[in-house]
Amino acid sequence: MGMCTSCCGNSAEEANLMPSPEERRRQQLDAAEKRRQENETRGVKNLDSVRRQQQRTAELERREAEAARQGGNSPTLRWQTS
Secondary structure, eight states: OOOOOTTSOOHHHHHHHSOOHHHHHHHHHHHHHHHHHHHHHTTOSOHHHHHHHHHHHHHHHHHHHHHHHHTTSSOOOOOOOO
16 A cells, blocks of 8 residues: 555666766766866956966066065165155
């Protein structure tokens, strides 16, 4: 009376649905890489302009560091108000 066996799965069928541990790890790695790439580009419309801005920033930092090394021996300018 009222017994439904369709909800009870067959263990042989369930075994075929589950991927092997190696396949599952590969799928997880692929999904993680996809999420990482999506997070990097989230909110960015023009990826080339972002890269150019990062290069400009890196170049500016490099120039500032070089100027600090070369100008380390000279006295600094002072701003005096009276």
